[in-house]
Amino acid sequence: MSLRTPLGQAKCLGSAKKGFHHWWAQRVTAVALIPLTIWFAYKVAVLSMSDYQTVSESIGSPWSAALIVSLIVAAFYHAALGMQVIYEDYVSNKAVRIAAIMATNLLLFLLATAATIAVLRIALGG
Amino acid sequence: MSSNNRPLSPHLDVYRLPLSALISIVHRGTGAFLTTGTIVLVWWLVALAGGEASFMGAQDFMSGFIGRLVLFGWSFALFFHLANGIRHLVWDAGYGFEKDEVEKSSFIVIGTSAFLTIMIWVVAFSSGAGV
Ligand code: HEM
Numbered sequence: 001m002s003l004r005t006p007l008g009q010a011k012c013l014g015s016a017k018k019g020f021h022h023w024w025a026q027r028v029t030a031v032a033l034i035p036l037t038i039w040f041a042y043k044v045a046v047l048s049m050s051d052y053q054t055v056s057e058s059i060g061s062p063w064s065a066a067l068i069v070s071l072i073v074a075a076f077y078h079a080a081l082g083m084q085v086i087y088e089d090y091v092s093n094k095a096v097r098i099a100a101i102m103a104t105n106l107l108l109f110l111l112a113t114a115a116t117i118a119v120l121r122i123a124l125g126g
Numbered sequence: 127m128s129s130n131n132r133p134l135s136p137h138l139d140v141y142r143l144p145l146s147a148l149i150s151i152v153h154r155g156t157g158a159f160l161t162t163g164t165i166v167l168v169w170w171l172v173a174l175a176g177g178e179a180s181f182m183g184a185q186d187f188m189s190g191f192i193g194r195l196v197l198f199g200w201s202f203a204l205f206f207h208l209a210n211g212i213r214h215l216v217w218d219a220g221y222g223f224e225k226d227e228v229e230k231s232s233f234i235v236i237g238t239s240a241f242l243t244i245m246i247w248v249v250a251f252s253s254g255a256g257v
Pocket residue numbers: 026027030031033034037075076078079081082083085086153154155156157158160161164204207208210211212214215
């Protein structure tokens with residue numbers, strides 16, 4: 001006897017919880033990204049022709065660094081979730097699909113970490 | 127054998143894609159493009175963290191033709207994805223599904239993203255003169 005539900009067995013899928021979580025996390029990050037990206041795009045535009053001193057002081061000020069780290073976390077999480085959906089839609093071979101999703105997640109995680117460390121270093125003046 | 131009332135798939139060479147379908151594809155395209163483009167953001171932050179010399183190198187590249195082109199593409203992709211993303215969230219909340227509403231919001235998305243793209247470049251170029 002299996003502990004899986006009949007519907008779960010018929011569809012060869014797990015419970016609906018993970019799918020909902022994926023969908024919901026994509027929405028939560030999207031909502032967070034609305035103010036964060038507008039704020040950041042404006043900031044970068046204003047700073048676009050400034051010198052090193054001005055830019056690093058502005059990016060590294062405590063609130064700005066906190067908002068940029070939040071932007072990084074939200075954007076990379078949102079991007080990883082979104083790229084997964086794209087692979088699921090177009091890559092039919094299961095092994096290739098899982099490999100692509102894993103590789104993308106690892107790469108995005110690495111980029112997010114590098115960006116976070118860079119912002120911390122700017123903020124802490126290391 | 128009559129085949130008159132069988133459904134046909136669209137003949138792609140004479141089929142005009144509805145605007146809403148085009149926007150849907152572009153939302154996905156901009157999502158993937160922005161994901162790739164995060165590399166530029168990370169590179170810029172790492173250059174800034176690396177000190178004045180590496181930052182000036184990054185600034186030089188970004189103010190050149192290729193750099194400007196990348197930034198322009200990135201800004202439009204961002205604002206398009208942002209505007210249409212908000213439309214997605216409105217749909218998720220259950221509003222705006224009538225055909226005329228979808229038609230109208232398609233134009234709002236295009237107008238808003240074009241407007242915001244132009245505005246951000248106006249801000250960039252005018253603050254350069256002031257600072
Ligand atoms: C600016 C605020 C943003 C908002 C409001 C937003 C909103 C959304 C929404 C609602 C979806 C789901 C669309 C669907 O169900 O088909 C989505 C998908 C996606 N987003 Fe964003 N997004 C934003 C920023 C970003 C950024 C900065 C990136 C990349 C770093 C990104 C990458 C993606 C990707 C890859 C997808 C998947 C596309 C698809 O499934 O077709 N988004 N976005």
